[in-house]
Amino acid sequence: MLFNSLEFLIFFPTVFILYWAFSKDYKKQNIILVIASYFFYGWWDWRFLSLLIFSSLLDYYVGIKIEDSKTEHKKNWLLVSLCSNLGLLGVFKYFNFFTDSFAELMSGFGWQVDALTLNIILPVGISFYTFQTLSYSIDIYRQQLKPTKDLVAFFTYVSLFPQLVAGPIERASNLIPQIEKHRTLNSTLIRTGVFQVFIGLFRKIAIADNLGIYVDTVYANNDIHNASTLTVATIFYAFQIYYDFSGYSDIAIGTAKLLGFKFNQNFNLPYFSRSLTEFWRRWHMSLSFWLRDYLYISLGGNRKGIVITYRNLLLTMLLGGLWHGSSWNFVIWGGIHGLFLSFEKYIFSTFKIKTFNAFGYVYTFAVVVFSWIFFRAQDFHSASNIVHKIVSLQFGTLFIGNINTFVNGLLLLCIGLCFDLNLFKSDIALENYGVKFNTLKLSLFVSVLIIMLCLFYSTSENFIYFQF
Amino acid sequence: MLKPNIILVLKLTVLVLSISYLVDKVIFYSLNTLSDNVMTGQSIGKLNQFLTVKDSVDCVVLGNSRANHHIDVSLLNTSAYNMGIDGTGIAYISALTHSLDKQHNQLVLVHIDTKDFFDLNYNGSDIKTLSAKFNRDKNITASLKQSGLISPLQYFYYTINYNNKLTGILKNYFQPSYNYQMYNGFDPLILSEDQQKIRDEILLKQENEECSQLTTINPIALNYLEHIKEDAEQENKTYIFITSPIYNDTCPEDNLKLKKLLTEAGLTYWDFSNLFKDLNDTSLWKDETHMSAFGAEQFTLHLKQKLESISY
Numbered sequence: 001m002l003f004n005s006l007e008f009l010i011f012f013p014t015v016f017i018l019y020w021a022f023s024k025d026y027k028k029q030n031i032i033l034v035i036a037s038y039f040f041y042g043w044w045d046w047r048f049l050s051l052l053i054f055s056s057l058l059d060y061y062v063g064i065k066i067e068d069s070k071t072e073h074k075k076n077w078l079l080v081s082l083c084s085n086l087g088l089l090g091v092f093k094y095f096n097f098f099t100d101s102f103a104e105l106m107s108g109f110g111w112q113v114d115a116l117t118l119n120i121i122l123p124v125g126i127s128f129y130t131f132q133t134l135s136y137s138i139d140i141y142r143q144q145l146k147p148t149k150d151l152v153a154f155f156t157y158v159s160l161f162p163q164l165v166a167g168p169i170e171r172a173s174n175l176i177p178q179i180e181k182h183r184t185l186n187s188t189l190i191r192t193g194v195f196q197v198f199i200g201l202f203r204k205i206a207i208a209d210n211l212g213i214y215v216d217t218v219y220a221n222n223d224i225h226n227a228s229t230l231t232v233a234t235i236f237y238a239f240q241i242y243y244d245f246s247g248y249s250d251i252a253i254g255t256a257k258l259l260g261f262k263f264n265q266n267f268n269l270p271y272f273s274r275s276l277t278e279f280w281r282r283w284h285m286s287l288s289f290w291l292r293d294y295l296y297i298s299l300g301g302n303r304k305g306i307v308i309t310y311r312n313l314l315l316t317m318l319l320g321g322l323w324h325g326s327s328w329n330f331v332i333w334g335g336i337h338g339l340f341l342s343f344e345k346y347i348f349s350t351f352k353i354k355t356f357n358a359f360g361y362v363y364t365f366a367v368v369v370f371s372w373i374f375f376r377a378q379d380f381h382s383a384s385n386i387v388h389k390i391v392s393l394q395f396g397t398l399f400i401g402n403i404n405t406f407v408n409g410l411l412l413l414c415i416g417l418c419f420d421l422n423l424f425k426s427d428i429a430l431e432n433y434g435v436k437f438n439t440l441k442l443s444l445f446v447s448v449l450i451i452m453l454c455l456f457y458s459t460s461e462n463f464i465y466f467q468f
Numbered sequence: 469m470l471k472p473n474i475i476l477v478l479k480l481t482v483l484v485l486s487i488s489y490l491v492d493k494v495i496f497y498s499l500n501t502l503s504d505n506v507m508t509g510q511s512i513g514k515l516n517q518f519l520t521v522k523d524s525v526d527c528v529v530l531g532n533s534r535a536n537h538h539i540d541v542s543l544l545n546t547s548a549y550n551m552g553i554d555g556t557g558i559a560y561i562s563a564l565t566h567s568l569d570k571q572h573n574q575l576v577l578v579h580i581d582t583k584d585f586f587d588l589n590y591n592g593s594d595i596k597t598l599s600a601k602f603n604r605d606k607n608i609t610a611s612l613k614q615s616g617l618i619s620p621l622q623y624f625y626y627t628i629n630y631n632n633k634l635t636g637i638l639k640n641y642f643q644p645s646y647n648y649q650m651y652n653g654f655d656p657l658i659l660s661e662d663q664q665k666i667r668d669e670i671l672l673k674q675e676n677e678e679c680s681q682l683t684t685i686n687p688i689a690l691n692y693l694e695h696i697k698e699d700a701e702q703e704n705k706t707y708i709f710i711t712s713p714i715y716n717d718t719c720p721e722d723n724l725k726l727k728k729l730l731t732e733a734g735l736t737y738w739d740f741s742n743l744f745k746d747l748n749d750t751s752l753w754k755d756e757t758h759m760s761a762f763g764a765e766q767f768t769l770h771l772k773q774k775l776e777s778i779s780y
Binding site for chain 2: 006020023184185186187190194223224226396397402403404405407408411439440442443444446447448450451454455456457458
């Protein structure tokens with residue numbers, strides 16, 4: 001089920017009323033949440049609920065076993081969790097990628113190997129809930145978390161519908177304590193939650209989806225467009241993916257607030273960053289912090305000398321890229337980020353500075369936009385074609401396509417950017433912005449957003465991050 | 469949940485619904501006033517002009533962008549209006565044929581493409597382009613309701629009917645795109661040098677289309693064809709279905725199947741898909757599916773001859 005669907009418009013108020021009808025018994029609320037979440041997920045494809053249940057049961061059991069085992073056996077139980085979760089992810093997400101790549105590599109040596117390609121459907125959200133369950137087991141192994149003995153609470157943690165299919169990747173240390181206690185809904189949560197849900201809807205349905213029409217048209221025929229068109233389309237894509245994913249996160253965080261949960265911030269105006277290092281502290285924060293805590297630090301972080309630090313950075317970003325999808329383009333995207341992060345680390349340590357000056361905004365945006373070419377292009381050939389055209393400065397008349405769509409996209413982007421600029425100047429996070437409004441002002445603001453949505457909504461099949 | 473919070477949730481819900489309902493109506497009726505005076509542009513003006521002239525001309529051309537760019541109605545021997553609109557399909561055409569005056573003697577040229585019938589993903593959503601006339605034009609409203617594609621939200625928020633049309637309306641209200649009194653609906657594609665280069669690249673890269681999956685007829689398209697057939701059976705109308713040329717049609721099977729379908733339904737169908745195939749003249753084209761102004765002229769002259777052969 002999509003947040004921007006009519007079904008969700010019926011689903012959420014129903015869950016909301018039922019859920020708060022049992023506000024005195026949080027255990028019953030948890031049962032309602034699990035049923036609702038499974039319904040939410042099953043609406044897409046009920047068969048894959050079995051995977052979700054398997055993953056939840058496994059890590060629930062492993063968590064208890066890690067805690068109860070003697071020190072020498074703890075690692076074995078952690079390996080069970082790692083192998084099972086990453087194994088599932090490997091089969092469903094990367095099997096065809098690795099067999100294809102192997103076959104291609106072999107053919108490079110002159111050996112013909114028939115790639116064993118299976119018709120595998122990628123279960124929605126598997127990358128997100130796998131990381132969530134993994135972090136639970138690792139935290140227990142590191143003795144940073146006590147396992148829960150409440151099976152329903154754990155199932156709620158893994159499946160909680162606002163974050164189930166595209167994050168934010170919530171840590172057990174933040175969410176499970178909230179699940180295992182009485183929850184309340186106060187005026188602040190209502191105001192900030194409602195505000196964030198509607199901002200998220202506007203970001204996704206109005207801004208991102210309108211920009212997406214132009215981007216899709218240009219990228220589908222990238223070979224016939226000139227540098228001007230490809231540059232504009234890539235910049236549009238930079239904002240499309242930002243408003244698409246941050247919009248999704250806003251709806252998720254806002255919805256969770258209305259259920260009495262506090263999720264961590266997932267986006268914090270990433271394009272207002274003066275370095276790539278800062279960008280990754282503001283972009284998809286739940287993933288970047290996950291990669292930092294469970295991959296970069298596990299590899300040794302910056303504790304084993306400068307060379308190993310660069311290696312770790314690069315490796316983390318390469319794997320972070322691969323997490324997004326089974327394509328070499330994502331690996332290249334991660335590689336570009338890894339290289340520039342290493343470069344920044346070198347510059348910052350050499351010149352003893354913490355970040356760049358105002359020029360850093362331009363530099364960061366340019367690097368990020370450049371890397372999006374690989375992220376968005378259909379394949380490596382298309383990406384290299386686009387890069388070649390842009391770099392060789394083959395500018396010319398800008399392709400506009402449907403003038404209404406183009407103007408709408410531009411207009412809505414300006415509105416989105418003005419709002420972001422205002423947020424940036426105000427020093428108030430979007431998550432808390434709703435408290436500035438009294439009931440009447442909030443109603444007015446939401447009403448205007450609704451009318452804007454009516455006038456400018458554009459239909460998109462999915463949220464971009466559903467494919468990851 | 470505490471009582472004050474229940475009250476806050478209820479208060480917010482009622483306020484949002486009431487305010488948004490009111491704002492929606494104010495904007496909707498303002499847009500009605502504006503859009504009724506817009507006669508240019510594809511978002512609403514062309515439809516307004518069509519609704520004004522449809523029962524006074526002797527020939528109307530209905531269809532998608534290919535109809536719009538390929539049939540120069542000024543070359544025909546009769547007063548005519550070209551109502552080809554980008555991105556529309558058989559559902560949209562059906563709504564327009566339904567809106568024609570049954571008493572008026574008229575030639576209706578319906579431009580169709582085989583993909584309109586063999587694309588199984590087609591759901592008739594092109595009819596939603598007419599939403600601006602929902603509850604404002606009797607025939608179009610009936611067609612929209614019959615399509616089943618009207619969202620329940622449209623009964624509460626009327627501005628949805630103007631979805632993605634606002635900028636077009638405002639632009640054409642304050643600055644009309646052309647003199648609509650001199651406009652007959654035909655938009656020739658005149659190519660700049662840059663566009664000619666792009667065209668040549670596109671045509672060079674033409675690959676053979678996969679034909680095997682194009683043999684099942686879309687039931688929704690078929691249903692709309694039935695509706696058009698009902699309109700075509702009226703005494704005062706002559707309906708001719710046509711497919712204009714495409715650069716390289718490598719799938720003759722679907723054309724033959726479509727021809728069989730229309731012939732069995734008692735409808736006249738002229739398939740010109742391969743009319744220019746052997747000429748190898750790229751100046752006739754803008755891309756693989758759209759002809760240039762020169763191509764449109766050549767095609768319309770051919771069509772005119774064919775119409776004359778049946779005394780039109």
